[in-house]
Amino acid sequence: MQNFELLRNVTIGQYIPIDSPIHRLDPRTKILAATFLIVGISFNSAVIANVIFLLAVLAIALISRVPLKYVMRGFILGLPILILIFVMQLFFQGWVEPSGRVYFEWGFIRVTRYSIQLMVISLIRVVAFIFLTSLITMTSTTTELTHGMERLLEPFRRIGLPSHELALVMMIALRFVPTLAEEMERIMKAQASRGADLGTRRMWRPDKAAKNILPLIVPLFMNAFRRAEDLVLAMEARCYVSGEGRTKYVELHNSVVDYAVIAATFAFMLLMMFYPWPSLHSVLAGYGFDWL
Amino acid sequence: MQPIIRLENVHHTYKPESNHPVKALNGIDLTVYPGEYLVILGHNGSGKSTLAKHLNALLLPTEGDVWVKEWNSKYAENFRSIRSTVGMVFQTPDNQIVSTIVEEDVAFGPENLGVPRDEIVRRVDWSLEQVDMTSFRHRAPHLLSGGQKQRVCIAGMLAMQPDVLVLDEATAMLDPLGRKEVLEVAQRLNKQEGVTIIAITHFMGEAVHADRLIVMDEGRIAMEGTPHEIFAQVEQLEALQLGVPQITQVAQALHRRMPAFPPDILTVDEFVDAFAEHVGPAQAPPSLPNGNDATADAPRGETAAVIELRDVGYNYMHDTPLEVKAIEDVNMAIYPGEVVGVIGHTGSGKSTIIQHFNALLRPHEGVVTVFGQDTSASTTDVREVRRRVGLVFQQPEAQLFERYVGDDIAFGPRNLKLSKEEVRERVRRAMERVGLGFEEYKDRMTFGLSGGQMRRVALAGVLALEPEVLVLDEPTSGLDPQGRRQLMSQILDLHGQGTTLTIISHNMEELAEMCDRLYVIADGTTYMHGSVDEVFAHRNDLRKMGLDAPGVTAVLDALAEAGLIDREQTAVYTVAAAIELLGGLVDAKL
Numbered sequence A: 001m002q003n004f005e006l007l008r009n010v011t012i013g014q015y016i017p018i019d020s021p022i023h024r025l026d027p028r029t030k031i032l033a034a035t036f037l038i039v040g041i042s043f044n045s046a047v048i049a050n051v052i053f054l055l056a057v058l059a060i061a062l063i064s065r066v067p068l069k070y071v072m073r074g075f076i077l078g079l080p081i082l083i084l085i086f087v088m089q090l091f092f093q094g095w096v097e098p099s100g101r102v103y104f105e106w107g108f109i110r111v112t113r114y115s116i117q118l119m120v121i122s123l124i125r126v127v128a129f130i131f132l133t134s135l136i137t138m139t140s141t142t143t144e145l146t147h148g149m150e151r152l153l154e155p156f157r158r159i160g161l162p163s164h165e166l167a168l169v170m171m172i173a174l175r176f177v178p179t180l181a182e183e184m185e186r187i188m189k190a191q192a193s194r195g196a197d198l199g200t201r202r203m204w205r206p207d208k209a210a211k212n213i214l215p216l217i218v219p220l221f222m223n224a225f226r227r228a229e230d231l232v233l234a235m236e237a238r239c240y241v242s243g244e245g246r247t248k249y250v251e252l253h254n255s256v257v258d259y260a261v262i263a264a265t266f267a268f269m270l271l272m273m274f275y276p277w278p279s280l281h282s283v284l285a286g287y288g289f290d291w292l
Numbered sequence B: 001m002q003p004i005i006r007l008e009n010v011h012h013t014y015k016p017e018s019n020h021p022v023k024a025l026n027g028i029d030l031t032v033y034p035g036e037y038l039v040i041l042g043h044n045g046s047g048k049s050t051l052a053k054h055l056n057a058l059l060l061p062t063e064g065d066v067w068v069k070e071w072n073s074k075y076a077e078n079f080r081s082i083r084s085t086v087g088m089v090f091q092t093p094d095n096q097i098v099s100t101i102v103e104e105d106v107a108f109g110p111e112n113l114g115v116p117r118d119e120i121v122r123r124v125d126w127s128l129e130q131v132d133m134t135s136f137r138h139r140a141p142h143l144l145s146g147g148q149k150q151r152v153c154i155a156g157m158l159a160m161q162p163d164v165l166v167l168d169e170a171t172a173m174l175d176p177l178g179r180k181e182v183l184e185v186a187q188r189l190n191k192q193e194g195v196t197i198i199a200i201t202h203f204m205g206e207a208v209h210a211d212r213l214i215v216m217d218e219g220r221i222a223m224e225g226t227p228h229e230i231f232a233q234v235e236q237l238e239a240l241q242l243g244v245p246q247i248t249q250v251a252q253a254l255h256r257r258m259p260a261f262p263p264d265i266l267t268v269d270e271f272v273d274a275f276a277e278h279v280g281p282a283q284a285p286p287s288l289p290n291g292n293d294a295t296a297d298a299p300r301g302e303t304a305a306v307i308e309l310r311d312v313g314y315n316y317m318h319d320t321p322l323e324v325k326a327i328e329d330v331n332m333a334i335y336p337g338e339v340v341g342v343i344g345h346t347g348s349g350k351s352t353i354i355q356h357f358n359a360l361l362r363p364h365e366g367v368v369t370v371f372g373q374d375t376s377a378s379t380t381d382v383r384e385v386r387r388r389v390g391l392v393f394q395q396p397e398a399q400l401f402e403r404y405v406g407d408d409i410a411f412g413p414r415n416l417k418l419s420k421e422e423v424r425e426r427v428r429r430a431m432e433r434v435g436l437g438f439e440e441y442k443d444r445m446t447f448g449l450s451g452g453q454m455r456r457v458a459l460a461g462v463l464a465l466e467p468e469v470l471v472l473d474e475p476t477s478g479l480d481p482q483g484r485r486q487l488m489s490q491i492l493d494l495h496g497q498g499t500t501l502t503i504i505s506h507n508m509e510e511l512a513e514m515c516d517r518l519y520v521i522a523d524g525t526t527y528m529h530g531s532v533d534e535v536f537a538h539r540n541d542l543r544k545m546g547l548d549a550p551g552v553t554a555v556l557d558a559l560a561e562a563g564l565i566d567r568e569q570t571a572v573y574t575v576a577a578a579i580e581l582l583g584g585l586v587d588a589k590l
Helices: A027-042 A047-064 A068-077 A079-096 A113-139 A142-159 A163-193 A206-237 A256-274 A280-286 B048-054 B076-085 B102-113 B117-130 B146-158 B176-192 B227-231 B234-239 B246-257 B268-278 B350-354 B382-388 B405-415 B420-433 B451-463 B481-496 B508-514 B532-537 B539-544 B551-561 B575-589
Strands: A102-106 A109-112 B005-014 B022-032 B037-041 B063-068 B086-089 B164-168 B196-201 B212-217 B220-225 B307-316 B324-334 B339-343 B365-370 B389-392 B469-473 B500-504 B517-522 B525-531
Touching (some): A027 A047, A027 A113, A027 A142, A027 A256, A047 A068, A047 A280, A068 A113, A102 A113, A109 A113, A163 A206, A163 B389, B005 B048, B022 B048, B037 B048, B037 B176, B048 B164, B048 B196, B063 B076, B076 B102, B102 B117, B102 B146, B117 B146, B117 B176, B212 B227, B227 B234, B234 B246, B246 B575, B268 B551, B307 B350, B324 B350, B324 B365, B339 B350, B339 B508, B350 B500, B389 B451, B405 B420, B405 B451, B451 B481, B481 B500, B481 B508, B508 B551, B517 B532, B532 B539
Parallel strands (some): B164 B196, B324 B525, B339 B517, B389 B469, B469 B500
Antiparallel strands (some): A102 A109, B307 B365, B517 B525
């Protein structure tokens, strides 16, 4: 059975409307802090440092009071690719970088201490990366993010980056997602009422599939263009000028907390990049465990 | 007084360089004074929207001059001053909103003007207050109703503190409630804030409150005057493809019988006063007109219903945490040969209900039977159901996709895998049934047609399936009075040819004229049903729900209220029946 409601489930960056210290942060702080954390960890390949980093990210997730199950949903999306990467690293990295103890070797497969380390680190980094990005979208509205991006990119205006225009384009795109989804639903229903067989016909024949999609795509585009023309008129009627000479209604508020968060994450980045983190096996060997 | 807008011999030609230049304005002279409420009427294509876009320099005259205060629109450096003096609200509210948050959208104009932030805050507060949308300031626009969105657009203009507000068919896409909201805002701004209003419309009822009316035709000003002056000239208006308000139609019919009765009546109060003065209380009750006889009630029992909904419920986002109830406990039956009307607010669930009629939606609760088949049963051939029950959506022209008219109409028959000759034959029949000549239109470009013609092509596209039941969702919305009349009479012809009809409409007069039975939908359920008489007898309940009885009924109610006619005589729902009743009273008096 056809489900015409599919498109209504389109939600970009599912914002979770609860209150938490993370929700209250300035969107700029969140973007900056996440960037510092990610850059910091990207330059560090010590297992201990990566584990500390993962714990820190989990702590942030807990503070944000977003259900962890929800966050994990983003992880499942990337799972097939991740598994592929891990398997490749585990089996073949040992050949690329023949250092450290060899645990297992069979044919073209070679598992070494180094390849295991690398796998663990990549796993942590991917999980942390997904956590951080989804935390940003779950704790800030799309509007906040748009404004945050705009202000952060503003210094780059001088070198010709159209920060305001980019933000406006993003805003308008987000504004029209639900409108166009509704429209698509209506078109699908109307064509089905005229006997169109949507989605069931031989989709492996690209020519037929393309022919089936025309009755949906053509009206959708025609209507989108009409909307765009209307929008241009409406914006002109409201004296739209790009960039210079505009004032801003939305104010972003930096509090002491914001500065503290930025400072802390910046320090974290430096720590990750420049502190000589010991390797896990040498630490364990110091305690008499030398089986690694 | 200094005029605020002045047009001198304005001409406008679209595509002047091309082989087919289109002359839209043809020498317009117009002066608008501060504080005026000006209404511009005209059929589709008369040039009224082109004129509107000249008032704030969105279009520039190809000949002649437009002055706003002291600024001539031909100089680009004046655009800003002109556009912040003359605000404009367009037809489709969705296409004017830039932001994902209401208050930020309202701030967009002043931001563009470089207004300091403190002042923007003050203006946003004030503008939202003016349109009564303050409590929605943090909402996302797509969650608002049409009328609310249009009020946000007005607030967005007010935030630029314009002296003039142009409403370019701003009510055309709204339901009656939304239209009323927008008009009230416009009238309040005009009276209390002294904002000059220029409203472009083809609803005659909206013209009644204007200080001055202008009627456009072929790019010229064809008529100009007060509403009383203009609406007294019925023949001329009809020649310009317009009509007069219903109340004026009745007054004019009485004027023909009794020359002393004023023909230029525009409001209920005026009508009651005139009736009291010239006719007085009814002497003897004349025989009741039989506008809608009660025998139409239902052919129930002997005939089986073609479509039957029993205790039907449907939820959106079914099986997700965001599940919302759309309809519940809906009971309806459509019998062969009937014309059934469906009334209800936007959002009351009526669109969801009719999508069950052809199995686009299948109920989560209850049973839908179409031609004796349960639409939820796996054995039911859904495509067969959709062939027998044709569904025409709102503004169906938005779903056309083929380059040529004939191909678009053939989409349905081709899906039925009919032979080439049969497809051709069906396209021909369908086109003729909507009044489009087959040879003349089949090879025309679909997207080059006028709005009214495109609507007919879309209707033909459904008729080509030769359905036994035709379901129409607001078939005449957005059309001008003449387009409305034509389409309605074609739809009635279909009924004459044996098609069962179900019509959703906000136009109570149309429904009262056409329908055998009415269903009233409220809060996702069937609130009331019965013959036209039975349903409109509960018009006080309908009014409480924000729905309305036909306009003429309000006149009769007011007459009864004033003791001029009997209560029992108010059961009149069409202009023709009202003229018959009141004409009889006038005749008795003479």
